[in-house]
Amino acid sequence: MSALFSDVPEKTTRAVEKSETAISGSGQVGRKGGWGMNKKKQIIGGPLEIGGRVLSLSRAIRAGDFVYLTGQIPMKNGVPMTDGSVEDQTRAVLDDITATLAEAGCVRDDVIKAMVWLRDRSDFAGFNAVYGEYFPIEPPIRSAVVSDLLVDARVEVEVVAYRPLDNA
Secondary structure: OOHHHOOOOHHHOOOOOOOOEEEOOOOOEEEHHHHOOOOOOEEEOOOOEEOOEEOOOOOEEEEOOEEEEOOEOOEEOOEEOOOOOHHHHHHHHHHHHHHHHHHOOOOHHHEEEEEEEEOOHHHHHHHHHHHHHHOOOOOOEEEEEEOOOOOOOOEEEEEEEEOOHHHO
16 A cells, blocks of 8 residues: 555555545545556455464455465464474475465465564574475565564564466
8 A cells, every 4th residue: 555545544445446546534635546456355265263263364365466465474283383493384384375375376486575584593594495495496585584473483474476367
């Protein structure tokens, strides 16, 4: 979403034709053509549950030719995976990402951007080795940071894929 509309609650936005303008709740006027699409977003996958609790976020969203996946933490039997090496956790994350991409009609080769959060800087080498197995040729661009994660996992990965609708 453009910075012009960053203060507008999500529920006040609507899909419009490229030539229309939009008026935000605060009275700001802007051209929506820059958003590059004229169809509504498509939710991919069912509700995201952790430990039996349904989270207030989508697993993935297709917006035009782009598919955005939520940050994925390692999961085992519906609960966050807090044991195992960073390599084990990275495989679990990337396997779940692969499955969600498939639900959206995408494959790993469609991934153009990855954002990675690691709990500990020393985990980078192990993470990177496994990541390279999943993206061996023409890997996506990637950012990685060390951060205290919300759950006691070692890694979280979020990706964006590009797959034109006529190729989905």
